[in-house]
Structures are given as structure tokens and as C-alpha cells.
Amino acid sequence: MEIGVIGCGKMGTALITGAIRSGAIEASKVHGYDPYPAAADSFREATGASTVAELDSLANCDTYLLCTKPQQAAEALGALPANQSSLVISIAAGLSIDWLQKHSPSDSRIIRCMPNTPALVGEGAAAFALGQSATTADAETAKTLLGSVGIALEVPEIQLDAVTGLSGSGPAFVFMIIEALADGGVRAGLPRAQALELAAQTVRGAATMVSETGMHPGALKDQVASPGGTTIAGISALEAAGLRSALIEAVAAATRRSIELGHG
Ligand SMILES: NC(=O)c1ccc[n+]([C@@H]2O[C@H](COP(=O)([O-])OP(=O)(O)OC[C@H]3O[C@@H](n4cnc5c(N)ncnc54)[C@H](OP(=O)(O)O)[C@@H]3O)[C@@H](O)[C@H]2O)c1
Structure with missing residues (x-):
């Protein structure tokens, strides 16, 4: 070749x-x-x-x-x-x-x-x-x-718009998540550089656990949410703010835009 x-x-x-x-x-x-x-x-x-x-x-x-x-x-x-x-x-x-x-x-x-x-x-x-x-x-x-x-x-080619919405645009969504996690760390009292390092490694580590264990991300989440603990308090705040719905809508909006651009 x-x-x-x-x-x-x-x-x-x-x-x-x-x-x-x-x-x-x-x-x-x-x-x-x-x-x-x-x-x-x-x-x-x-x-x-x-x-x-x-x-x-x-x-x-x-x-x-x-x-x-x-x-x-x-x-x-x-x-x-x-x-x-x-x-x-x-x-x-x-x-x-x-x-x-x-x-x-x-x-x-x-x-x-x-x-x-x-x-x-x-x-x-x-x-x-x-x-x-x-x-x-x-x-x-x-x-x-x-x-x-x-x-x-x-x-199939028809799915490439959805791929664009998920993995094509997704890095930008995850950059925002990492930035926001670091902001949360700073708000809780951590120096900026350490907050960012911890946030990026947390996302990397969580992603690796999903790919390497093959476990459903919901099950991995359940494993770290102990009754009355810190993690479930945070999860509850995320649900109230509509994190999951926001991400689903972000992928859907990026997919729609990819379809529009393709027709243009
Ligand atoms: N970057 C990404 O993450 C990403 C993700 C998904 C898809 N893509 C796609 O990947 C493609 C390349 O992206 P990129 O970020 O690598 O862009 P890039 O760094 O701008 O590279 C494109 C290169 O092609 C050269 N070029 C222009 N006209 C040409 C011609 N007639 N024949 C041969 N080469 C020519 C450009 O030269 P000049 O600088 O002189 O114009 C430039 O060096 C794009 O179509 C983009 O949509 C990129």
C-alpha cells in the first residue's frame, strides 16, 4: 500500500x-x-x-x-x-x-x-x-x-451526524465539565492548578473504568454512592440541575446542526 x-x-x-x-x-x-x-x-x-x-x-x-x-x-x-x-x-x-x-x-x-x-x-x-x-x-x-x-x-453513513454530535463535538462538552469540576474545587478551597489536575484525572480515571470494567456507568455510580454520604449529596445536586438532560440535549443539538450543515 x-x-x-x-x-x-x-x-x-x-x-x-x-x-x-x-x-x-x-x-x-x-x-x-x-x-x-x-x-x-x-x-x-x-x-x-x-x-x-x-x-x-x-x-x-x-x-x-x-x-x-x-x-x-x-x-x-x-x-x-x-x-x-x-x-x-x-x-x-x-x-x-x-x-x-x-x-x-x-x-x-x-x-x-x-x-x-x-x-x-x-x-x-x-x-x-x-x-x-x-x-x-x-x-x-x-x-x-x-x-x-x-x-x-x-x-452506516446516516449515523455519522450522530457520531459528529457525540464524539466529534463531545470533547468540547467534556472540557466544559472538567473546567466546571475544577471551579467547584476552587470554590471548595483548592488552589486552581491542583483543582484542574484532579478534575482532569478524575474524568480520565472514570472513563478508563467504564471502558476497562465493561460495567454499566450507572452501576459504577451506585458503587461509590454510600447511604447518606458525600457522593449521593452531589448526585442529588446534579439531578436537580438537570445534568443528564443537558448532556442528552447537547448531543441532540450538535447532531441536528451537523444535519443542517450537511444539507447546506
Ligand atoms: N481537527 C480536528 O479535530 C478534526 C476533527 C474531525 C474532523 N476534522 C477534519 O479534518 C480535516 C483537517 O483538519 P485539520 O485540523 O488537520 O486542518 P489543518 O491543520 O488546517 O490542515 C489542513 C491542511 O490542508 C492543506 N491544504 C489546503 N488546500 C490543499 C490542497 N488543495 N491540497 C492539499 N492540501 C491542502 C492546508 O494548507 P493551508 O494551511 O495552506 O490552507 C493545511 O495544511 C478538516 O476537514 C476537518 O473538518 C478535524
Whole structure:
């Protein structure tokens, strides 16, 4: 597999760094292109892969990873060799499989992905959907690339708006939760830096317990809420403030917005 990375910005660099580091792909098989020379330079430095000065020079690749901003994608795909049957994996937010198919060389097999920012620190939560002619082997390729910087689940394309609302937008919701927990710590008398460190590690630890024990989060919550204790007092305050409903509505609102943007 020869991989052409179109757009060597933050996400392209993070995905390829993770995939090379995990041994999923070899640096010698990856060739990046970015019109911005500084982006190409730092891609080479971070990944050990090569870059090319013109998109045409990626003609020998059989797999393309489209990592430009959505508004730059038409121009980038339009510059690919016209009569080549290759796999195009796109992480550009909001661009549908139909749109990608129309703008790619005619025999391309398309995979549309929705990664999230924690991919930049190797803890991403991504989902991907297969275009009509994409094969099981293509799905494995996407899973390997995205999975090297976190988890990657295959879903039908129609569910990608919900994925955008949950794991795409979710990091921002959790950043707000961490900030608010730290504020609570400061209000209760802790220094700011320690409150923030404790809040972030508490969220990380709780998340790890959910993934590693496989237990229902409600059961884990029940385990730490002793009768008449401190935790149930806090839980009661959260229920009164509507925390769960607020989060459900946040994911629903982000999903609706993703659908609206897709239609625009
Ligand atoms: N960041 C995230 O967490 C996240 C999450 C989910 C999805 N995504 C999606 O991932 C994609 C990339 O995001 P990013 O944060 O990595 O953006 P980014 O850092 O801005 O990277 C995009 C790169 O593509 C380059 N580019 C522009 N036109 C090009 C062309 N015609 N051919 C090749 N490269 C071109 C840009 O160069 P210039 O700087 O010169 O324009 C830039 O270096 C976006 O579509 C975004 O929607 C990102």
C-alpha cells in the first residue's frame, strides 16, 4: 500500500504519526502533499515520511487520505489522476460519500470518516462509513489508520451526524465539565492548578473504568454512592440541575446542526 496524504495539517500529521508509531504502516510508504511548505516540513519532521512538491507526484499511490479543510477538498480531489482506481479516505467534516464520489476520479472507492481532536494525543474516538464500492479490505485499512490514534468503529453513513454530535463535538462538552469540576474545587478551597489536575484525572480515571470494567456507568455510580454520604449529596445536586438532560440535549443539538450543515 502506497499512501498519499493530501493536506499535512494537524489531523493528517497526527494520523500518520500514530499509524507509523504503531507499526501499522511504514514511513517509506507514505507521501504527503501540502501547498503550504511549512506544513509539509513539519509533517516530514513528525512522521519521517516524505513529501512531494506537486499533487501530481502522488499518482503512484493506491490509497489517499484526504485531510484538507472541507472547502479545500474539491480542488485537491480534482487534481488526482483521473483514470485511477484507488481508495479515498476522507476525514473532511460534513462531506458526504456522494459528494466525495462525484469529486474523486471515477473508479475511486470512498470511505468517509469522522475523527475527533483527542486523536492528536492518541486517544481519538472515530467512526467511518463505506461507500458502495469500498471493500472489506478497505474497511480494515481505515480501521487500522484511525485505530492507531484511538478507537474506530464502522457505522452506516446516516449515523455519522450522530457520531459528529457525540464524539466529534463531545470533547468540547467534556472540557466544559472538567473546567466546571475544577471551579467547584476552587470554590471548595483548592488552589486552581491542583483543582484542574484532579478534575482532569478524575474524568480520565472514570472513563478508563467504564471502558476497562465493561460495567454499566450507572452501576459504577451506585458503587461509590454510600447511604447518606458525600457522593449521593452531589448526585442529588446534579439531578436537580438537570445534568443528564443537558448532556442528552447537547448531543441532540450538535447532531441536528451537523444535519443542517450537511444539507447546506
Ligand atoms: N481537527 C480536528 O479535530 C478534526 C476533527 C474531525 C474532523 N476534522 C477534519 O479534518 C480535516 C483537517 O483538519 P485539520 O485540523 O488537520 O486542518 P489543518 O491543520 O488546517 O490542515 C489542513 C491542511 O490542508 C492543506 N491544504 C489546503 N488546500 C490543499 C490542497 N488543495 N491540497 C492539499 N492540501 C491542502 C492546508 O494548507 P493551508 O494551511 O495552506 O490552507 C493545511 O495544511 C478538516 O476537514 C476537518 O473538518 C478535524
